[in-house]
Amino acid sequence: MARSSGLVAGLTAAALAGVGFLAYKAEASVSDMKARPGANTSPGKTAPKTPVNPLALPTGSGSGERVVYGLQSRRVWLVENKTNKVKHTFQVMPSTVNPKPGTYSVTSRAGKIPGSDGVAIEHVVRFAKADGVTIGFSAAVNGSMAAPNPKKKTGGVRMTRADGDVIWSFATVGTKVVVIP
Structure with missing residues (x-):
């Protein structure tokens, strides 16, 4: 029992480390794009919009039940x-x-x-x-x-x-x- 608990803890720690590394890489990519003017836009175009959660309630959909x-x-x-x-x-x-x-x-x-x-x-x-x-x-x-x-x-x-x-x-x-x- 203790061995399987240790295995689960080890796998969980490895997964968290992997997620942390990916988050760091993503932030580094975004920071790099922000540091280069015009890197994420073309002349006459606006910057891409942040993706919207498709499950989120759309704005302007009324109020109440x-x-x-x-x-x-x-x-x-x-x-x-x-x-x-x-x-x-x-x-x-x-x-x-x-x-x-x-x-x-x-x-x-x-x-x-x-x-x-x-x-x-x-x-x-x-x-x-x-x-x-x-x-x-x-x-x-x-x-x-x-x-x-x-x-x-x-x-x-x-x-x-x-x-x-x-x-x-x-x-x-x-x-x-x-x-x-």
Whole structure:
């Protein structure tokens, strides 16, 4: 037992040393770039932006309790009311018909129904209409998140069954849904 504890401690120390070395090298590279004027920019171009955390709640996505749906990022954030913190975030597969950016409300829900594409779905949370199609979040009972047939007008924004369970508990009728580009 003591030998395995020593092995784990040794491996942990080696890993920490490796991380520290990589951090030092990264800082040295950044310092070197800062020391050379124009090294990280070209004439007429601005310096590269710091990468943004794709899981972070986008700015300008409203306030209060809400579901935020990012069309381009294909991501949903569930935001708590009092703390304005993300309770849960997950990837989705958009439908062929998308709502315009704006603020909506959950209008209705259904436990388990056939989807507009013929796939059995559950945890349906409807919030918008566009181009004559009802749009809502749902999870395929078979667990698939396949891209929809581009020749069909569908409004189901698909997610995993586990994420469907979470949004079903969170987004009751009247809950705000903010759609962002």
